[in-house]
Amino acid sequence: MKTGWKRSAPLVALSAVLVWACGVRAQEYPVATKTLKNGMKILVQPDHSIPNVALYTFYKIGSRNERPGTTGISHFFEHMMFNGAKKYGPGELDKVMEANGGSNNAYTTRNVTVYQDWFPRSALELIFDIEADRIENLSFDPKKIESERGVVASERRTSVDGENEGVLDEQLWATAYLAHPYEWPVVGWMSDIEHWTMADLKHHFAMGYSPNNATMVVVGDVTPEEIFGLAEKYLEPIPAHTPPPPVTTVEPEQLGERRLLVHKPAELPLLMIGYHVPKTDNPDFYALNILQSILFAGESSRMYQRLVDKDQIALDVEGSAEVGFDPTLLVISAQPKEGVDPAKCEKAIYEELERMKTTPVSDQELQKAKNFRLAGFYRQVQTISGRANTLGTYEVFFGDYHRLFDAAKNYNAVTKDDVQRVAKQYFSPNNRTVATLLPEKEEKGKP
Amino acid sequence: MSARRGSSKRREKQIPHPANSGEIRDDRHCRLPALRGSARLPAGSRRYQTVLVVVAMLAFACAARGQGVKLPPHEKVVLPNGLTVLLLEKHSVPMIDVAGVVKTGSLADPAGMEGLASTTAGLLRKGTKTRTAQQFSEEIDFIGGSFGADAGADYSSFGAEFLSKDTEKGLDLVADAVLHPTFPQDEVDKLLAQSVDGVKAAKDSAQSVIFDYYEGYLYNGKGYGRPTGGDEISLKKIRRDAILKYYETYYTPGNTILAVAGDFQTEKMKKKIEAVFGGWAAKAAPAVKSEATWAGKGKRLLLVNKGDATQTYVVVGNVGISATDPDRVAVQVVNSVFGSRFTSMLNEALRVESGLTYGATSFFSMEKEPGPFAMFSYTRNETTEKAIDLMLEVLKKLHADGVSAEQLASAKNYLKGQFPPSIETAGQLANIIARHEFYGLGDDEVNERDQRIDAVTPEIAKQVIAKHFPAENLTFVLVGKSAEIAPVVKKFAEKQDTKEISATGFWSGEK
Numbered sequence: 038m039k040t041g042w043k044r045s046a047p048l049v050a051l052s053a054v055l056v057w058a059c060g061v062r063a064q065e066y067p068v069a070t071k072t073l074k075n076g077m078k079i080l081v082q083p084d085h086s087i088p089n090v091a092l093y094t095f096y097k098i099g100s101r102n103e104r105p106g107t108t109g110i111s112h113f114f115e116h117m118m119f120n121g122a123k124k125y126g127p128g129e130l131d132k133v134m135e136a137n138g139g140s141n142n143a144y145t146t147r148n149v150t151v152y153q154d155w156f157p158r159s160a161l162e163l164i165f166d167i168e169a170d171r172i173e174n175l176s177f178d179p180k181k182i183e184s185e186r187g188v189v190a191s192e193r194r195t196s197v198d199g200e201n202e203g204v205l206d207e208q209l210w211a212t213a214y215l216a217h218p219y220e221w222p223v224v225g226w227m228s229d230i231e232h233w234t235m236a237d238l239k240h241h242f243a244m245g246y247s248p249n250n251a252t253m254v255v256v257g258d259v260t261p262e263e264i265f266g267l268a269e270k271y272l273e274p275i276p277a278h279t280p281p282p283p284v285t286t287v288e289p290e291q292l293g294e295r296r297l298l299v300h301k302p303a304e305l306p307l308l309m310i311g312y313h314v315p316k317t318d319n320p321d322f323y324a325l326n327i328l329q330s331i332l333f334a335g336e337s338s339r340m341y342q343r344l345v346d347k348d349q350i351a352l353d354v355e356g357s358a359e360v361g362f363d364p365t366l367l368v369i370s371a372q373p374k375e376g377v378d379p380a381k382c383e384k385a386i387y388e389e390l391e392r393m394k395t396t397p398v399s400d401q402e403l404q405k406a407k408n409f410r411l412a413g414f415y416r417q418v419q420t421i422s423g424r425a426n427t428l429g430t431y432e433v434f435f436g437d438y439h440r441l442f443d444a445a446k447n448y449n450a451v452t453k454d455d456v457q458r459v460a461k462q463y464f465s466p467n468n469r470t471v472a473t474l475l476p477e478k479e480e481k482g483k484p
Numbered sequence: 485m486s487a488r489r490g491s492s493k494r495r496e497k498q499i500p501h502p503a504n505s506g507e508i509r510d511d512r513h514c515r516l517p518a519l520r521g522s523a524r525l526p527a528g529s530r531r532y533q534t535v536l537v538v539v540a541m542l543a544f545a546c547a548a549r550g551q552g553v554k555l556p557p558h559e560k561v562v563l564p565n566g567l568t569v570l571l572l573e574k575h576s577v578p579m580i581d582v583a584g585v586v587k588t589g590s591l592a593d594p595a596g597m598e599g600l601a602s603t604t605a606g607l608l609r610k611g612t613k614t615r616t617a618q619q620f621s622e623e624i625d626f627i628g629g630s631f632g633a634d635a636g637a638d639y640s641s642f643g644a645e646f647l648s649k650d651t652e653k654g655l656d657l658v659a660d661a662v663l664h665p666t667f668p669q670d671e672v673d674k675l676l677a678q679s680v681d682g683v684k685a686a687k688d689s690a691q692s693v694i695f696d697y698y699e700g701y702l703y704n705g706k707g708y709g710r711p712t713g714g715d716e717i718s719l720k721k722i723r724r725d726a727i728l729k730y731y732e733t734y735y736t737p738g739n740t741i742l743a744v745a746g747d748f749q750t751e752k753m754k755k756k757i758e759a760v761f762g763g764w765a766a767k768a769a770p771a772v773k774s775e776a777t778w779a780g781k782g783k784r785l786l787l788v789n790k791g792d793a794t795q796t797y798v799v800v801g802n803v804g805i806s807a808t809d810p811d812r813v814a815v816q817v818v819n820s821v822f823g824s825r826f827t828s829m830l831n832e833a834l835r836v837e838s839g840l841t842y843g844a845t846s847f848f849s850m851e852k853e854p855g856p857f858a859m860f861s862y863t864r865n866e867t868t869e870k871a872i873d874l875m876l877e878v879l880k881k882l883h884a885d886g887v888s889a890e891q892l893a894s895a896k897n898y899l900k901g902q903f904p905p906s907i908e909t910a911g912q913l914a915n916i917i918a919r920h921e922f923y924g925l926g927d928d929e930v931n932e933r934d935q936r937i938d939a940v941t942p943e944i945a946k947q948v949i950a951k952h953f954p955a956e957n958l959t960f961v962l963v964g965k966s967a968e969i970a971p972v973v974k975k976f977a978e979k980q981d982t983k984e985i986s987a988t989g990f991w992s993g994e995k
Contacts, residue, residue, distance in 0.1 A: 086576060086908070088553065088904060109660075110932050128827075131826050136897055136898070142899070183542060187838075188842055191862065195795060199689065199793065199794065199795055201688050304684040304986065336621035349674060408626060419576060
């Protein structure tokens with residue numbers, strides 16, 4: 038979304054790692070794995086090029102595990118994980134980590150909650166101590182809950198309410214899903230942010246934060262032996278319990294186009310179109326990624342050429358699908374130019390999608406998409422944190438990071454027919470939800 | 485979607501990312517939107533913005549503890565035509581990064597034609613003697629590469645990235661864009677129209693534009709206070725002949741630094757660069773004088789009305805220091821205590837202890853001349869007064885108490901421990917050596933960072949606070965809902981100005 042601070046998102050990571058097998062350097066960074074007795078899985082990839090470590094912990098819990106009334110609690114809980122445990126009290130985690138040269142962050146999606154630590158190797162044991170403390174003995178200070186509620190409300194105002202893209206995207210998902218929990222926003226509805234309770238938090242912790250629901254990935258200036266040793270010492274004693282119950286709701290097939298309008302003060306209108314596509318771990322994943330590259334990657338892409346360059350009706354156009362444990366959305370967004378009816382952009386987008394369905398793509402376009410994936414892979418794995426995120430995302434969403442070794446084969450196997458087939462299968466009018474934001478002043482000011 | 489579709493950022497398409505509702509990537513450290521006026525080295529992808537934020541914010545951070553990290557060896561060659569070439573081998577992935585600096589930026593834009601340098605840079609890839617814009621895009625995309633260019637206040641820049649197996653093609657494309665652009669009229673028209681709309685789109689997001697207003701107001705519309713990417717009025721005054729003139733005057737080999745880092749053999753790369761760039765005709769470029777630095781005296785406040793805002797965005801500060809200020813390391817250390825990390829005084833007060841905001845931070849943008857110092861936060865309309873009171877209180881506390889030995893030790897470890905990942909990739913390294921070359925800084929900037937950080941004592945910190953952190957002379961810029969916040973912010977400054985966010989431009993100075 039805005040600025041540079043929302044960077045390597047899971048989709049990027051995933052598509053990048055999929056071409057790992059073509060990576061000539063892959064063998065230089067072998068991955069060692071171990072599953073602790075409590076079920077927690079550890080992946081280690083040593084890389085001594087800088088004296089630092091990236092440690093990512095993936096919990097398979099996100100907003101899909103929530104219910105109406107407590108939407109956004111996964112994300113709120115993520116914040117509370119920094120607000121004090123038994124050994125490191127409120128505020129101490131950050132203070133101790135920074136005083137030892139480390140920093141941290143976290144992100145929450147519809148599917149997972151991921152904790153990130155970046156630190157010099159001298160802080161390695163300290164980080165394990167901190168992580169074990171909060172996984173085992175998180176405290177729930179009522180005062181911290183209240184002040185953190187204000188922080189999250191501010192976060193929602195700044196990332197959703199204060200951004201047209203945030204507002205429209207939220208409405209789009211809420212309309213595209215009728216039954217499945219992907220319908221509500223990860224940050225949660227404001228009224229839920231205002232009302233969740235300590236009991237809700239405790240329930241969430243008990244549900245999602247069992248070691249057997251977690252995967253830890255460590256990349257950097259370490260050895261597998263020392264990481265496994267520390268994991269046995271600090272993490273293995275934490276008892277396992279029941280992981281979150283499965284999400285059994287299946288979104289029923291969409292039976293016709295859905296449309297929604299947002300009226301608000303704005304300088305420019307905005308358009309988003311969402312198509313239901315399968316969950317990430319699905320054979321069509323590769324063809325859909327190639328299709329997206331052909332449509333959206335680079336200024337030579339079909340959509341850019343059509344809407345931005347040739348017709349000059351949009352400032353930009355892009356498309357991407359979120360990774361997901363359940364069937365997800367491929368969202369196309371376009372920023373119409375001033376004075377351009379968003380319907381004009383919509384029509385141009387449909388025409389380009391039709392072209393994908395009726396005419397095979399060229400050899401050149403297919404190869405370009407494959408080259409783009411390869412370069413994207415190297416961009417992603419050139420840093421220790423990029424690799425930690427990539428390995429973890431792959432392990433979690435495909436169930437086994439080894440599967441990446443089939444991925445190059447799978448990408449290379451994508452044919453022009455496959456691209457045409459997935460275009461036909463998923464880009465149907467009945468399968469789409471169309472969200473349009475119209476500036477209020479424009480409505481009033483123009484006939 | 486990128487919020488900075490704005491005119492200062494020539495967008496390069498990139499790997500799409502999921503729409504925002506699906507991922508709440510907490511930014512616990514409240515990284516700032518990059519300042520429009522601060523010179524950046526954009527390259528093909530947004531990745532580079534991050535690099536540049538790191539450069540700006542940790543510019544004077546240090547090496548890791550112990551031995552400390554060092555810049556990898558690199559070589560400098562000046563070609564007979566005057567082009568400065570920097571070469572740094574980095575073999576971790578089979579990629580090559582190019583970071584180019586043309587030593588003139590938007591400060592050379594004629595008055596009223598702000599955005600000229602930025603537009604010139606943006607058009608480099610939009611048609612050359614041998615390629616149309618579309619052919620250029622097709623070729624760079626086909627190799628999975630990227631190319632981008634932009635201008636900051638101090639300098640213009642271009643960057644590219646490609647796989648090392650595609651070196652010939654990649655260098656050929658870079659050279660073609662930089663040496664042989666033709667600025668076709670239809671591409672000029674297209675880009676300028678996009679840039680105007682880009683400014684409008686940016687204004688839909690308060691945090692995308694607040695620093696444009698801040699720089700304008702702080703420097704009173706002069707020097708760094710002129711919008712680097714232009715505004716809705718100035719962009720409409722730009723004509724093709726002005727672009728050609730800007731290009732012909734400033735894009736010369738003697739005025740350019742070309743840093744290349746990545747998976748190559750130096751000797752071979754040197755020959756390739758000579759072959760591709762050696763024919764660029766030598767020509768002198770005139771120096772551009774920056775206007776005298778404006779130092780805001782007294783307290784001034786600009787309130788930009790955004791009628792639908794549920795949250796007020798606040799920047800408070802004054803003019804800070806330059807990239808070569810002798811106090812730059814000490815300033816970095818003190819600012820780490822004060823505002824640039826999660827446990828900083830500002831974030832502790834406004835977020836951790838009071839829950840008023842998602843983030844509060846402070847930074848110095850260090851450029852050729854003293855760039856801005858700013859404290860930045862946002863809070864809901866009703867708590868606007870309280871949050872600003874707190875910001876000022878924390879600033880007062882810094883002046884009154886200085887920093888403790890414990891705070892100092894923590895900040896030093898933090899700056900040292902967090903530095904190595906900022907010189908991890910070829911792209912980061914190319915940017916850093918190009919930046920150093922431009923500002924006349926040496927490798928010691930990185931290699932002796934440890935020692936310089938460690939040399940900062942509480943006494944030095946005290947002097948730096950008195951000298952570089954403003955106390956009484958403060959410039960405030962707020963973007964928010966005037967109807968609700970105008971009465972309560974009256975108390976912060978004697979001098980008050982107002983502007984509608986939908987009105988054209990940012991702040992072009994007192995009449």
